Amino acid sequence: MVEEEGMARRLWIKFRNDSVFVLYTPFFVCLASGHLHSQTFCRCVSQDVYFLKAFAQAYQMAEDCADDDDDKSALRDLRKRVVQRLKAHDTLVREWGFELPDENIFDNARVKYIDFLLAVASGSFVGETVPGKIATPFEMTKVAAYTLGAMAPCMRLYSFISREIQALIHPDDSSHIYKKWIESYSSQTFEAFALQIEDMLDKLSISLTGEELEVIEKLYHQALKHEVDFFSTQPISQQTIVPLARVHYPPEYRLNIFCDFDLTCTAFDSAAILAEMAIITAPPKVDSDESEIQLVRMSSADLRSTWGALSTQYTEEYEQCIESMMDGTKVENFDYEGLHKALEQVADFEKRANTRVINSGVLKGLNLDDLKRAGQGLIFQEGCREFFEKVVKNDTLKTEVHVLSYCWCGDLIRSAFSSGDLDDSELNVHSNELSFEEYVSTGDIAMKIESPRDKLQAYSDILNDSNGRGNRLTVYIGGDVGDFLCLLQADVGIVIGSSSSLRRLGEHFGVSFVPLFSGMVKKQRELVEDGSCIWKGLSGILYTVSSWAEIHAFLLGSDIE
Template sequence: MGLPEIGEEEGGGIARRLWVKFRDDSIFALYTPFVVCLASGVLDPQSFLHCISQDVYFYRAFVQAYDLAEDCADDDEHKAIIRKLRKRVLKKLNTHDDLVREWGFELPSESISDNATIKYTDFLLATASGKVEGEKFQSKIATPFEKTKLAAYTLAAMGPCMRLYAFISKEILDLQELDQSNQIYKKWIDTLSSQNFEETALQIEDLLDKLSVSLTGEELIVIEKLYHQAMKLEVKFFSAQPILQQTVVPFSQPLDPAECNLSIFCDFDMTCTTIDSSALLAEIAIRTASKADLNRCETQFAQMSSDDLRTTWGVISSQYAEEYEQCVGSIMAGNKVEEFNYEGLCRALEQLSDFEKRANSRVIKSGVLKGLNLQDIKWAGEHLTLQDGCEGFVQEIVKCENLKIDVHVLSYSWCGDLIRSAFSSRDLNVRNVHSNELAYEEFITTGEIIKKVESPKEKLQAFNDIRKGHKIGEHLTIYIGGSVGDLLCLLKADVGIVIGSSSNLRRLGDQFGISFVPLFSGLVKKQRELIKDCSSNWKGPSGILYTVSSWAEIHAFFLGS
């Protein structure tokens, strides 16, 4: 998924940095029923007309906000830019009805602003008039610097609106090759993605940067809060647009809790987490050995010095990485298939299964997992950093009392206690953890691994065993993963979602005819099929996996905003 040029880099002025920081909010706007139906070209015209009828209220609020901002600006150049921006909005306001007719639509003779529009315009005008963080700004007695600060606050409340429209329109235009003939809203989208619209958005952002240069740290925090609040209100605007048709998003919405059970499966290492759990266990082992070094004691469990242990871990890690690449290379040496071949993939991954089991046996034999304290493992799990958005998504899932949803974690991790601790410490009620376990004697690890899930085949077996407890026709499954070991489960789930950028997963997928489709693109196609067939079939065709760049996409797809 691409983002506008303004958001590609972390550097630049405050406008660029804030867009990057809050880009996940833009995803929630993109995945709304309104935008997905719009992108598919099958949005009900009444829904579209309602949305664009709200433009008049936005334009009027922008004109007033620019008036107030110009009065506050202290620099003549800044005042000139604001006047130019205000003139553009006035032109849009005066020509709005004619422009809509050029798009092929006729606005109703009367329209009223909806609640989402009112909330944003009230927020914008309150900010522009000086009501920021609950305090009324007295412009008559304010110093020039204080008034300039207020102008910056106003631009911060306006910037996300323009940038979000530009972002959404460009994302939709990227999909036009899917079905140009069916895109009846293309003229409107072209307007929002035009050079003139982009120039306006950039002028607002550039002016915000200039007005913010002299602000204090506290005032920049206010800028950030205003920007984020404006972004959230804009997302709510798109979410609140009335939809008169069945939609594929959010995924959980159409499900009947009386008739349908839903299971969400996900991998753990590098899917939920930012580091591999084996690296974390290695760190615990080395710290434990270091304590033993300092105390000059040797127990029956801690038999290696920290230096020896670090060296051993390094050898094991290097050998694993080298042999893993050799294993994948061996699989890739076979002939590439033209059509999706699940059985061939299963046979090929048996090589990987054998390799993973040998690697685990090597770890056990080395003794590097001896002497770890269960309390230290749980503490590490509690402080383990999860991927951005993962925790929030799981929190919302476990709170869904109106749906029958169960969450399962399937992992190669050596230590289920680490996984359970990572979730339980965040009040995430994820009880279904399927992984290997470490063996203990009086809460100290013996170095043995209780083997349960070591390979892609065993992951698939656990996945299938869970599904057997449900009636197939009434049970939907979503699998979220990002490694080669997840491939078989991803393909067997009703919806397989790939997160991350594993090159080996992509290579093997291409080798065996798997199609990787960006989730938003897939949803647009599903929406078009839904209107055509009056049904949403997520079970076919086989061999398709949906890709995302963040947990925000998964959250927006499944639960909405």
């Protein structure tokens, strides 16, 4: 039997995207590259003294609130470990190879976190996070749990960041000047300390009510936000590559963002949604005395059977198509022309499959208003909608956003984006269009984009139309074989999702798939060592991400002024 995850683990998983925004800060990208200015590093590390003092004080206050002797003893032990690290701080920094600045440096973002933590530990955290004030002795017993909730994510964050960076450093590399700092925070000793705090949080939260657990969740998230603010606002005096939209290119550059829709932006494929809508709205059976509109539609049972057969045939033939493209010998070097030629098979396959859909009549009789409502209810990938809202609502960024999609109904896409704070006029949608007569679909589709070749043509046409708008940087975000040519042509191609077909086909033709963070660290190193960092399409390198948070952090940072 698998043991249920504790409170601390669940909260870390829930809010882990916040840690991504810390990882992609200029501070940590530069540090990971080994080229962060030492003055910047020392300035940041000097703040640890105030941080550790606040932790020691908070543990003492939590111990005073606890009513169990074992809990008091555990909290006392945690406090002792912090005090020991505080006493050894200067020595530890020197062991890392640095000297702290003589003057005291007070960072506003760190002060905000310390004030927040001590307010929680005192039981008087009135504010946006948790309104109210704890006053009675019985209520004070909860404070220990609340305090741990405001401390645990900080230790877990340091462990996470250092391990992510350590994975990029060769064990024999002695030239990385921050290697000792990284090893210190990625060590088993520090991990044990982080786990001890999390175990204590789990224990203290066992007896809390659902409402009280929600308080801990809010405190945990607020603490992470303070950490994001702290590292995002660290003054960096050197040129960096992140966030890309703000710091890498001069103001005259325009950022062109291209994006796929199905399963890149959404959690579900639009084709299946359209088919399900047709099945649900179709009559259960067709009688001879029904209206003419109903007579031209299949029954819901026939539609489900027809769609099932179409889906099965598509899946089987798609796999055969992908396999046939890899019949030849796997190439060692990136072969764009070979891949481009091979993908012509996909164009023929997709055209045949779409023709079958049109001829089957499965999309006949759909109501346009129903389609728009379905679009408004589409579930987006976490963080996707927020990313585009940030992009189009910011006046300081010169951006164009284009959605290139195989979707059969552009109205579905436009209504999906307009359901939030976005206006569909702020996004340029390029897709196929379902045909309507008096707001009822005829089942025909005006096919505009149905193959990788078509997507590339649309991509090229857009760029040709914007030639007079100054220099540009192009980013393409996608995750399927249909996106391949655009991903490779863009200055920055970002792959999101886990398409095995994309990966296998790409590797067969010499495409390299590089995790985005490690790619950015390498680019930062090139910027320092070579004095330049060039983004250019057809490099054969695509960057992979696991979430929209990575894309947001890389392009925009934690926020845009």
